[in-house]
Amino acid sequence: MSRSTDQPQLKSGAIGFxxxxxxxxxxxxxxxxxxxxxxxxxxxxxxxxPGVFLASFVPMLLIASAFYYLNKADQDCxxxxxxxxxxxxxxxxxxxxxxxxxxxxxxxxxxxxxxVRFGLLALQLDGLAENTFLVRTLTVLLIFAMTWICVIGxxxxxxxxxxxxxxQVGALLVFxxxxxxAGLSGxxxxxxxxxxxxxxxLNPFGAGGAALTGGLLLGVFIYWGWESAVNLTEExxxxxxxxxxxxIVSTVVLLVTYLGVTIAILxxxxxxxxxxxxxxxxxxxxxxxxxxxxxxxxxxxxAVATSAIASTQxxxxxxxxxxxxxxxxxxxxxxxxxxxxRFRTPxxxxxxxxxxxxxxxxxxxxxxxxxxxxxxTALSLLIAFYYSLTGIAxxxxxxxxxxxxxxxxxxxxxxxxxxSALLIxxxxxxxxxxxxxxxxxxxxxxxxxxxxxxxxIAIFLVGVLFMLFWRFKDRRFxxxxxxxxxxxxxxxxxxxxxxxxxDPAP
Numbered sequence: 315m316s317r318s319t320d321q322p323q324l325k326s327g328a329i330g331f332x333x334x335x336x337x338x339x340x341x342x343x344x345x346x347x348x349x350x351x352x353x354x355x356x357x358x359x360x361x362x363x364p365g366v367f368l369a370s371f372v373p374m375l376l377i378a379s380a381f382y383y384l385n386k387a388d389q390d391c392x393x394x395x396x397x398x399x400x401x402x403x404x405x406x407x408x409x410x411x412x413x414x415x416x417x418x419x420x421x422x423x424x425x426x427x428x429x430v431r432f433g434l435l436a437l438q439l440d441g442l443a444e445n446t447f448l449v450r451t452l453t454v455l456l457i458f459a460m461t462w463i464c465v466i467g468x469x470x471x472x473x474x475x476x477x478x479x480x481x482q483v484g485a486l487l488v489f490x491x492x493x494x495x496a497g498l499s500g501x502x503x504x505x506x507x508x509x510x511x512x513x514x515x516l517n518p519f520g521a522g523g524a525a526l527t528g529g530l531l532l533g534v535f536i537y538w539g540w541e542s543a544v545n546l547t548e549e550x551x552x553x554x555x556x557x558x559x560x561x562i563v564s565t566v567v568l569l570v571t572y573l574g575v576t577i578a579i580l581x582x583x584x585x586x587x588x589x590x591x592x593x594x595x596x597x598x599x600x601x602x603x604x605x606x607x608x609x610x611x612x613x614x615x616x617a618v619a620t621s622a623i624a625s626t627q628x629x630x631x632x633x634x635x636x637x638x639x640x641x642x643x644x645x646x647x648x649x650x651x652x653x654x655x656r657f658r659t660p661x662x663x664x665x666x667x668x669x670x671x672x673x674x675x676x677x678x679x680x681x682x683x684x685x686x687x688x689x690x691t692a693l694s695l696l697i698a699f700y701y702s703l704t705g706i707a708x709x710x711x712x713x714x715x716x717x718x719x720x721x722x723x724x725x726x727x728x729x730x731x732x733x734s735a736l737l738i739x740x741x742x743x744x745x746x747x748x749x750x751x752x753x754x755x756x757x758x759x760x761x762x763x764x765x766x767x768x769x770x771i772a773i774f775l776v777g778v779l780f781m782l783f784w785r786f787k788d789r790r791f792x793x794x795x796x797x798x799x800x801x802x803x804x805x806x807x808x809x810x811x812x813x814x815x816x817d818p819a820p
Contacts, residue, residue: 324391324638325658327551328467333476334543334550334557338564340475341539341632343625344571345482345617346428349599351532352576357589358528361509362520364576369518369526370533371569373740374540376733377701378565380708381544382558383726387711387799389553392639393544393632394704400802401711404645404792405781406703411640412777413700417538418633418667420689420696420773422626423675426456427686429622435600436615450679454672460627461668464634465654465661478624485617486571490578493606497581503605506584511577527743531694534740536572538697539625540564545632582606630667637663644790688754691766692773695748698741705734712799 329337355363381393390396394414399407430452434443442448463474493502494511502508518526543560547553579588583602591598603614638660641650654661678686708730709716716727748767751759760768785792797805 323658324548324653324660325467326549326553328549329546330551331556331560334546334560335564335567336475336479337546337628337631338540338543338560339567340479340482340621340624341542341628342537342564342568343425343539343621344536344568345486345599345614345621346425346625347536347538347621348572348575349618351536352579353588353591353598355529355532356580356585358532359518359521359526360585360589361512361515361580362517363515363529363580364573365516365518365520366526366529366533367536367572367576368516368569370530370537371565373534373701373733373736374537374565375562376729377705377737378540378558378562379725380705380730380733381541381561382555383712384704384708385544385547385558386554388802389547389557390639391545391548391635392643393541393547393636394700394707395636395639395645396643397711398703398707399643399794400797401707402703403796404794408640408645408781408791409774409777410700410703411636411645412781413696414636415633415667416773416777417693417696417700418629419671419674420693422457422629422668422671423453423678424686424690425622425626425629426453426460427622427675429453429619429626430456432600432615432619432622436612436619438612450676453675456623456626457668457672457675460623461630461664464627464630464664465657465659467657467659475624475628478620482617482620482624483571485613485620486575489603489606489614489617490575493582493602494578496606497578497583502582503584503587506586507582509581509584511581515577515580516573527740528747531740531744531747534697534737535694537565537568538693539629540568542628542632545635630664630671633667634660634664637667643794644788645784684754684757685765688765689769691748691754692770694744695741695767695770696773698737698744702734702737702741705730705737711797714798714800 352363355366359366384397385393388396388400392411395407395411397407398410427449430449431443434440434449496502497508498510500508514520518529521529540561543550543564544557547557550556579602583605588598591601599614599618600611603611607613637646637650638653640646641648641663650660650663650666652662653659674689675686678689709727712722712726716723745767747753748764748770751757751764754764754766758765
């Protein structure tokens with residue numbers, strides 16, 4: 315898509331398929347995500363946890379298909395914001411962009427905090443890891459350090475991620491192999507461990523429907539983030555296909571990783587050990603590392619640390635690129651559209667995301683550490699919201715193409731719509747679950763509801779208020795009309811899209 319050349323542009327061709335794939339994987343933070351939910355999922359469904367992770371993969375793959383086909387038609391770093399705007403109008407599109415940006419704000423601080431804590435544990439500095447002031451100070455510094463790397467260049471970011479993902483996956487592989495061999499040989503956890511893996515473990519319905527629903531709500535979280543590769547579409551070689559392929563492949567790699575590690579954990583520890591520690595969140599990996607690896611426990615601790623640090627950086631990317639795209643279309647303040655003339659990255663948008671994320675981390679922690687956990691729980695609402703919007707937008711945007719072949723009908727229409735329906739169902743279930751204050755880490759009620767749901771509602775209300783304010787301040791974005799993929803390509807070829815992509819007027 316042609317854009318105005320009066321101002322610096324994002325650096326096209328800065329990364330290739332492997333770099334995009336690595337960024338997609340790193341954004342999900344596999345070790346951190348798995349550590350955060352494996353205990354809770356096992357508590358719900360027992361040995362059928364691998365089956366739940368397999369079932370959670372289905373809507374992710376269907377939505378990844380939507381990202382692939384939408385990116386083929388519109389290579390915009392705003393992804394969901396741009397696509398939903400074109401397919402369903404500016405009001406819905408704006409809220410989709412807001413949801414993406416806020417997911418980054420909510421989770422960046424927690425990721426950096428985990429990276430710091432586990433980094434200190436890996437270095438055998440357990441005492442320092444328990445020093446709250448030190449950990450919070452280092453967390454804020456880490457956020458800004460990762461932001462600086464994002465600003466100085468996408469290639470630098472990609473090179474760092476390549477190293478971190480190798481360390482992370484390698485450590486997970488060592489842990490999984492050692493745990494599985496020990497479990498199969500009878501050297502696992504003496505009380506309930508030493509289980510022999512069974513194909514039945516892949517049955518998501520083994521523990522019943524109610525347990526499956528709760529497990530899926532947690533399972534979807536561990537796949538979230540793979541689409542970061544698509545947010546870099548304007549900076550990727552072969553932008554029409556490479557980012558979308560990287561997104562799809564990353565979901566498959568994640569599936570294999572999660573299934574392999576979870577099966578190994580179950581074989582070694584059994585279900586009672588994990589279920590009894592579901593409230594320990596990611597710290598459960600520290601306990602498991604010591605039991606499985608002994609003096610080499612730092613290997614797994616390092617995996618969680620590198621996982622969280624890598625995701626701290628890559629989570630900044632989609633939020634900052636979405637802000638750039640929204641500003642470029644007059645849906646956000648003009649300053650967010652600035653691109654650094656030397657590094658050719660959205661520096662203002664990137665630093666703004668970091669500052670807000672760091673402030674959120676500090677303020678919420680001052681309320682309570684449990685309040686930070688509740689803010690992460692609210693993520694499920696935002697994730698399900700913008701993923702489901704993307705699936706619907708794919709079918710609407712490509713509606714004239716759906717009857718061309720059975721493949722197009724399935725991969726562009728039916729598949730994404732099924733993925734969206736599953737996520738909407740999970741969204742409704744999540745709202746009902748989060749409404750109960752008993753399901754909050756704080757254990758108290760805010761306005762008669764669970765704090766995570768109140769946080770989620772508040773984030774949406776703030777978004778609506780800011781959207782209305784900006785609508786009255788600058789009406790240009792709201793003048794955009796819905797279109798189809800075919801019409802957009804015709805407009806681009808004829809040079810009729812300048813109004814939508816030109817640099818903001820003074």
